[in-house]
Amino acid sequence: MTFDQIRYFIAVMESNTFFEAAEKLHITQSTLSKQIMKLEKELEVRLLDRSRRRASVTEAGKLFYQDCLRLSDGYENMLGHLAPYRHRGEQVLCLGTLPVLPQYHLTSKLREFSERYPELRLILEEVEEPELLPGFLSGKYDIIISRKNVAEELNAAFFSLADDRLFAVVPDSEALCRKLGFSPELCRELFSPCPSPLSLERLGRVPLILMNRYTSIFQFCIRLFQSSATCPNIVRTGRVESIISAVSIGEGVSLLPGSNFEIFHHENVRLIPLKENTDIPIVMCMKKGGPTSPAQKKLIDFFQKMTPS
Known part of the structure; x- marks a missing residue:
């Protein structure tokens, strides 16, 4: 059993259909179905009842779902606890971002940042919101690139990188x-x-x-x-x-x-164009009041200087 399979089962439980769950996970419906069946085979328990046109969760599946949630939370907490100890002795920065870098011309800026600070190891992960937000809250990501409405919901500190509407x-x-x-x-x-x-x-x-x-x-x-x-x-x-x-x-x-x-x-x-205000800029977010590492400060200063106010 893998954490990916746990994540897949949680998505199935929290979606109306396998198709919707597969879309959330960005995998094919066939891949998702095979992984759930593989999980059932390993556990030797039927998690879903497929005897009807629409699959329904079994009692064992309901119990397993609760355990999956605890395991998933524990995994994210573990990553957060270990974050300060990763790669001690070198400057490491983990940046999570929505898959929007090319359309806002941010790819070249990140490359320029890495060239300017070769002593800093930038770990870049492009993910969708279901992974980005928990990763930010757990401490997996030091900084994230998201949309302004997300930063406001997170009560995070942020500044604008690019305008959009x-x-x-x-x-x-x-x-x-x-x-x-x-x-x-x-x-x-x-x-x-x-x-x-x-x-x-x-x-x-x-x-x-x-x-x-x-x-x-x-x-x-x-x-x-x-x-x-x-x-x-x-x-x-x-x-x-x-x-x-x-x-x-x-x-x-x-x-x-x-x-x-x-x-x-x-x-x-x-x-x-729309009559209403539909501005939805891209922003760089960091936690309010939290400690700022030298690596975080370099990235923030770099983009603040390069981004028109």
């Missing part, structure tokens, strides 16, 4: 926009040379395809709709590339950061 993403076709529920008048406005910003209230009336539920972008979108007293019609979630493809064929509209369109192919869609 959400845009409405709609099909580049008046006919498809009308099929989605936009009025003829609004369609003419959207396809004018200088379209007026869209309101969230108008977007709430049409099918929406948002980023996966575990992402900070999804949570930010939900809060935006709540603040505008709008109930969004979310038909599904997905990754950026699949969302853009779905919007291009008229499956729905979306809300995505503008920076995504610097790295993803985006024919047959158009970006429309």
Whole structure:
């Protein structure tokens, strides 16, 4: 039994379907299913009842889930306890980041930092929010790169690295926009040379395809709709590339950061600004009031000097 298998079983228990769990874990549904079956074989216990169309957890599975949670928490705590003792005698910095470095031109800056401070060993891990946030709280990561709304929820100290904001993403076709529920008048406005910003209230009336539920972008979108007293019609979630493809064929509209369109192919869609404030900058976060190591101070000073105020 491995910690990956424990993590996989926790994801299955906390998701509605195997497909949703596999998406959270960024593995295929087939891989996830094989790992759970391998776990059951090793334990010689059936954790899931597959006799019906939809698998359900057995009593043994419920008990095992509680043990998995304790093991997972213990593992994260252990990593946090050991963090100060790793690689004593050399400067080591563990940086956790969302997979956003290329679109904000941060890869070259991190390379320049490493070249400027060759005596410092920078360990860089690109992970999604479900791994990034626990890693930061447990002390696995000394510093993280995330979105501002996440830093505010963590009550962390932070400073901005790059600006960004959400845009409405709609099909580049008046006919498809009308099929989605936009009025003829609004369609003419959207396809004018200088379209007026869209309101969230108008977007709430049409099918929406948002980023996966575990992402900070999804949570930010939900809060935006709540603040505008709008109930969004979310038909599904997905990754950026699949969302853009779905919007291009008229499956729905979306809300995505503008920076995504610097790295993803985006024919047959158009970006429309929003009336509401949708700023969602990328920030560098560190714990408030905690000790700052020489390595942390070097990284923070480097980026603060390179980032326009």
